[in-house]
Amino acid sequence: MSVTPTITIDSLSTTWSPNSYSDVSLVVPGYSSRLWAHESQPQYWSKYQVWEWLQQIMDMHQIDASTVPFQNFDIDGRQLCAMSYQDFVRAAGSVGPILFHSLAELKWSGQYHVEISQLEIKPAELDFSCTFPDASYPPGEIYDASFQPLAPVASPSPSSPDIKRSYSRPHQVKKHNPRGTHLWEFIRDILLNPERNPGLIKWEDRAEGVFRFLKSEAVAQLWGKKKNNSSMTYEKLSRAMRYYYKREILERVDGRRLVYKFGRNARGWRESEK
DNA sequence: TTTCCATTTCCTGATT
DNA sequence: GAATCAGGAAATGGAA
Numbered sequence: 001m002s003v004t005p006t007i008t009i010d011s012l013s014t015t016w017s018p019n020s021y022s023d024v025s026l027v028v029p030g031y032s033s034r035l036w037a038h039e040s041q042p043q044y045w046s047k048y049q050v051w052e053w054l055q056q057i058m059d060m061h062q063i064d065a066s067t068v069p070f071q072n073f074d075i076d077g078r079q080l081c082a083m084s085y086q087d088f089v090r091a092a093g094s095v096g097p098i099l100f101h102s103l104a105e106l107k108w109s110g111q112y113h114v115e116i117s118q119l120e121i122k123p124a125e126l127d128f129s130c131t132f133p134d135a136s137y138p139p140g141e142i143y144d145a146s147f148q149p150l151a152p153v154a155s156p157s158p159s160s161p162d163i164k165r166s167y168s169r170p171h172q173v174k175k176h177n178p179r180g181t182h183l184w185e186f187i188r189d190i191l192l193n194p195e196r197n198p199g200l201i202k203w204e205d206r207a208e209g210v211f212r213f214l215k216s217e218a219v220a221q222l223w224g225k226k227k228n229n230s231s232m233t234y235e236k237l238s239r240a241m242r243y244y245y246k247r248e249i250l251e252r253v254d255g256r257r258l259v260y261k262f263g264r265n266a267r268g269w270r271e272s273e274k
Numbered sequence: 275t276t277t278c279c280a281t282t283t284c285c286t287g288a289t290t
Numbered sequence: 291g292a293a294t295c296a297g298g299a300a301a302t303g304g305a306a
Contacts, residue, residue: 235293235294238294239295242296242297252296258294
């Protein structure tokens with residue numbers, strides 16, 4: 001599905017100001033320094049850049065990529081910028097508000113003036129019950145507790161210091177996953193977005209969830225980079241992978257080196273789940 | 275402060 | 291012989 005924009009962000013107005021409450025850097029340390037490498041303004045992004053942006057937001061907020069239907073964002077920057085707040089909520093569920101605010105901030109930072117002081121969307125209209133599919137998570141696997149959807153764009157005043165407390169988390173947002181993305185999710189995301197890390201891991205049998213490391217040490221280093229651990233090696237990474245056997249997140253593939261298979265408790269890798 | 279969890283680190287031995 | 295696999299044991303560090 002692609003979202004058909006109804007109200008443009010440009011036409012929206014609200015008391016919310018991207019420079020006040022929704023300063024993402026307050027929520028995600030390091031955001032500013034990483035703040036979107038694209039020189040161009042979002043309305044000029046290609047589809048690929050839109051996906052890159054999405055992926056980066058997922059990474060920054062440690063949101064499981066499988067919870068956001070990327071196919072809903074098979075659009076270019078111009079179409080993205082034409083999406084309303086509700087379009088984002090429709091397209092990305094509880095992650096929608098984060099995407100909306102992030103985009104709004106980008107537009108502001110790019111001198112892209114957004115007149116949002118007249119927005120009429122009420123919090124009650126926002127569907128924070130839209131779900132992360134429970135089935136997307138194995139029993140005991142939980143969503144990032146640190147994930148806090150930004151408050152809706154309407155009242156109360158975003159300048160209120162209590163703003164982030166004034167909206168409860170969606171109840172579907174599961175607790176835990178305290179350190180962000182799990183290793184198996186990291187691996188899965190590489191497989192699902194090979195254009196981001198070409199040649200590192202590849203599917204051996206997509207339908208069965210069998211995959212093979214092509215550059216095991218490179219993957220380990222990438223994982224180490226993510227965990228801020230420069231001494232990560234494939235040896236260590238593979239030990240962590242083997243622990244997944246017991247939890248049935250991975251299954252053994254006997255007799256084949258560097259080959260693993262997703263188990264019954266691994267979610268989000270099947271094409272039908274995307 | 276304690277407990278829990280998901281690794282991380284180190285190790286020995288087996289297999290390819 | 292090197293790389294990888296398997297799994298035990300202990301350590302680590304963040305979050306609740």
